[in-house]
Amino acid sequence: MSTLQPARGTRDLLPDEARRHHHVIETARALSARYGFAEWVTPIFEFTEVFSRTLGETSDVVTKEMYSFTDRGGEQVTLRPEGTAGICRAVISNGLTQSLPVKAFYAGPMFRYERPQKGRYRQFHQIGVELIGAAEPVADAEAIALGWDILAALGVAADTVLEINTLGDGESRTAYRAALVAYFTAHEAALSEDSRARLARNPMRILDSKDEGDRALVAKAPLIGGFLTPAASAFYDGVKRALAGFGVPFVENPRIVRGLDYYCHTAFEFTTTRLGAQGTVMAGGRYDGLIAGMGGPETPGVGWAAGVERLAMLMADPPREEAPIAVVPVGEEAEAHALAVLIGLRKAGLRAEMAYRGNVKRRMQRADRIGARFAVLLGSDEIARGEATVRDLASGTQAAVGLTALAGWIKDHR
RNA sequence: GCGGGCGUAGCUCAGCUGGUAGAGCGCCAGGUUGUGGUCUUGGAUGUCGCGGGUUCGAGCCCCGUCGCUCGCCCCA
Incomplete structure (x- = not known):
């Protein structure tokens, strides 16, 4: 075996695999266009604060997974770990908050310093869409419907399930978080070590713990539904109604949470059981506070991202090229x-x-x-x-x- | 960052209680100097991941290290 190897977590896409990636991206690009999403190409690296300010100072992505370095001019820059922050920065940079809504599709490499495993790499590829400037529940549903169409076109829809949840608005979320902390604090002795740490850092994460003891506690934990404001509840109902209107099947899963802090209201995931521990194939949600948090005007947004490697592993063989x-x-x-x-x-x-x-x-x-x-x-x-x-x-x-x-x-x- | 499994030919792998390395596929050449795929004959494969140790002798045992892989954390 040669000692000349690619850096850990990176790999070469030889023609057979490159073709699969290409088919995923082309399918997504074409269907996105049909929904009115135009392709955006933003830089692969940004000033570090574009990510650190928006992803939440405590998220794992920021605290230990970013590829950050100081360039020759002394600037702190970071290889993008996800696509949403860059698109939102570009919306502000280009003054497009004056011409909303913006419907963007993107595809390209992302970077996270993680331990590689099946369907997870340090340089990986995502496709995604962002629908910025629409506060209506139909926008959430349309973005999800597009995702569903793409999965169907790739032939993986039958192997995936759409799960949705609401995180509520700020008021709902604060109340719910307090109730969760109270509940889990009362049962702290029974929690796993990981979850005791989460209790302080990110209590909602306990909801999707894989520890059996935790799961027993989670089953009796309070649900977000009881803490939703009337407005948040009405929004969630609107999303579900619109999803039905688009003909997209879904199941509600009150334990879906988000690792990134900027999400509110709708959270959703398309998951599969065919990829081991990496079951999430496409995930997203609403992020109404993000653009304001970056210094732009108050602007709502909703979007999702999907892992190209994971889709490429799930899909059937791509159409054959014309024989020469x-x-x-x-x-x-x-x-x-x-x-x-x-x-x-x-x-x-x-x-x-x-x-x-x-x-x-x-x-x-x-x-x-x-x-x-x-x-x-x-x-x-x-x-x-x-x-x-x-x-x-x-x-x-x-x-x-x-x-x-x-x-x-x-x-x-x- | 933590735990399990695995590193032998280009690929997939075999290799006994330690005795100096094999198969299939692929590759190269011939059977066929204007005909591939099938068939047939022959041929070349290799720092046994790397470094150290034990031993008369290590692919095999011990220690270390690097890499891959699966899982945890987290996430697409």
């Missing part, structure tokens, strides 16, 4: 003619390749290896007659075809 044509010169004298034929096929829009060396046998082997549909053989006989011998590599049958009609003949017979 292999041009095979017979003898050195034929090479110049073969090159002209090769150029002609490419100009006609066909995928065509010619091996750089080798006798007919080697070139035929090469044709087979690249998965060619036809081999176009050109020897002195054919050239003299202005023809090519076209061999169908699937059936083994051959035909003599005039050079001027070659591209058309192939298009008719493939």
Whole structure:
């Protein structure tokens, strides 16, 4: 084994895998456009405070997972750990809070310094959408419906479940958090060590603990529903109604919480049981306070992000590419003619390749290896007659075809 | 950051109670100097992850280290 390895948590995407990623991204891009989301490309790194201010000073992403460094000019910068903060920064930077709503789609690499495992990498890829400037519950539902459409188009919808919850507005959340802290403090002795730490840092996280003892306590813990203000409750009802209107099936899960502090109201996750511990395939929610928190005007927003690696693992094989044509010169004298034929096929829009060396046998082997549909053989006989011998590599049958009609003949017979 | 499993040929792996390394696939060449895929004959594979130790002798035992992997935390 070579010592020349990629850095931990990074990997090479060779063609088979790159094609899968590409198919995920292209599918998402096309469907997003259908919903009116245009692609945004924001920088892969930002000033550190873009993330530290918005993600919450205590979140794990900020405290231990960011790839941060000081550049040569002495600026503190960070490789983006997620996409929402950059898009929101760009909305403010470009003065787009004057022309809302903004509907953005993005795709690209993200970076988190974590221990790699199945479906989790230090450099990974996300697709996501942000719908900024719409405070209505229909906006949440439309963003979710788009996500559902994408999962369906990738053929993974049958393996995923949409779970939704509400985190309420600020008032609801404060009241609920206080009730949770009171409840878990009363049962602190029974909590796992991890959850005792969470009690101080992020009590809502106890709700999705995997510890069995915790789960027993969680089952009897107070639910957010009892603490929702009438407005927050009405909003949640509106989202559920709109989801039904869009025809998206969902289940309510009152234990969905968010790791990032800026979420409010709607929280949702598409999960699967097919990826081990990394069951979340697409997740998002509403973040009405984020843009104001960054220094912009009070602006509502809702969005989601999905892991491309996880989707690529779940989906079926992507559509096959068009099989190429292999041009095979017979003898050195034929090479110049073969090159002209090769150029002609490419100009006609066909995928065509010619091996750089080798006798007919080697070139035929090469044709087979690249998965060619036809081999176009050109020897002195054919050239003299202005023809090519076209061999169908699937059936083994051959035909003599005039050079001027070659591209058309192939298009008719493939 | 914490715990389990695993590092042998390009790939997937075998290798007994320690005796100097193998298979399949792939690759290369021939059977076929104008025909691939099938078939057949032959060939090349390797710091046994790395460093140290024990031993007459280590792929195998011991210690350390690096990497991969699964899980915890957290998250897409």
